[in-house]
Amino acid sequence: MRKEIKFSSYRKVPILLTNTGNSLQLNDSSVIISAVKTYLISRRKSLDEIVTFYPAMKAVNDQGKEVTEYENKYWLMLDETETQQVYPIKEMLVEEIKWRKWVDDWLVHLISPNVYRTPREALASFDYIVREGKFGTMEGFFAKYVGALAMFFIGKRLKSRHHLQDNVREDLYEAADDWVKAIGKHRLFMGGSQPNLADLAVYGVLRVMEGLEAFDDMMTHTKIQPWYHRMETTIKEAVITNQHQLHLPV
Numbered sequence: 001m002r003k004e005i006k007f008s009s010y011r012k013v014p015i016l017l018t019n020t021g022n023s024l025q026l027n028d029s030s031v032i033i034s035a036v037k038t039y040l041i042s043r044r045k046s047l048d049e050i051v052t053f054y055p056a057m058k059a060v061n062d063q064g065k066e067v068t069e070y071e072n073k074y075w076l077m078l079d080e081t082e083t084q085q086v087y088p089i090k091e092m093l094v095e096e097i098k099w100r101k102w103v104d105d106w107l108v109h110l111i112s113p114n115v116y117r118t119p120r121e122a123l124a125s126f127d128y129i130v131r132e133g134k135f136g137t138m139e140g141f142f143a144k145y146v147g148a149l150a151m152f153f154i155g156k157r158l159k160s161r162h163h164l165q166d167n168v169r170e171d172l173y174e175a176a177d178d179w180v181k182a183i184g185k186h187r188l189f190m191g192g193s194q195p196n197l198a199d200l201a202v203y204g205v206l207r208v209m210e211g212l213e214a215f216d217d218m219m220t221h222t223k224i225q226p227w228y229h230r231m232e233t234t235i236k237e238a239v240i241t242n243q244h245q246l247h248l249p250v
């Protein structure tokens, strides 16, 4: 909620706060996953140093609004040996960047028009948001009805701004199938036997629709389900492994 990010001059989520060495704030989901992966691969560099490779650029967008973009956000900051290790073939790096851009420039814009497509779906989406969020009873009630109504209309505006088809589900289905096609039949993930950051970005965007009609429709009308379930399983296993390694309570 807005009051929970009052401490920050960057006003969007996600924000990552670290407690390794100096506490550090990382903004933007692409910067976060690039910086953390760089950190995990090249243990020599500190996160403080890594973050300096992703400087913020303030610019004014088409609507005259000030926006913050981060330089190099799709790049890992690796030396030659590390790059060889992560991307043995140059095409792997090019492909990962291409699809991460696709997620930010296209896939993410399909969410709001789809989950707020009809007043009924908008209410279901807000029912979910209110249930998960920290709302008081009255606050939650207002958030649900006012929020659903507002987002129903904003969803329509976003649909036209991003040139979606009249039936917004069609774009969602096409996107899901384009993604599955890009992976092809011979690998489990775009990253091969393990997910890369493009897999993670696609999963992160689609996951927000879980429990909603748009998500169920996408599962039944596209071929994305096997890949999606592989992502779920792989992430679950990685979490368990890390909890054991870090001696955290499971």
Ligand SMILES: N[C@@H](CCC(=O)N[C@@H](CS)C(=O)NCC(=O)O)C(=O)O
Pocket (backbone or CB within 6 Å): 011, 012, 013, 014, 027, 028, 029, 030
């Ligand atoms: N490119 C950013 C986009 C972040 C973003 O737009 N977050 C939305 C919520 S999903 C937000 O915080 N919006 C509030 C605002 O724009 O004021 C990222 O990937 O992290």
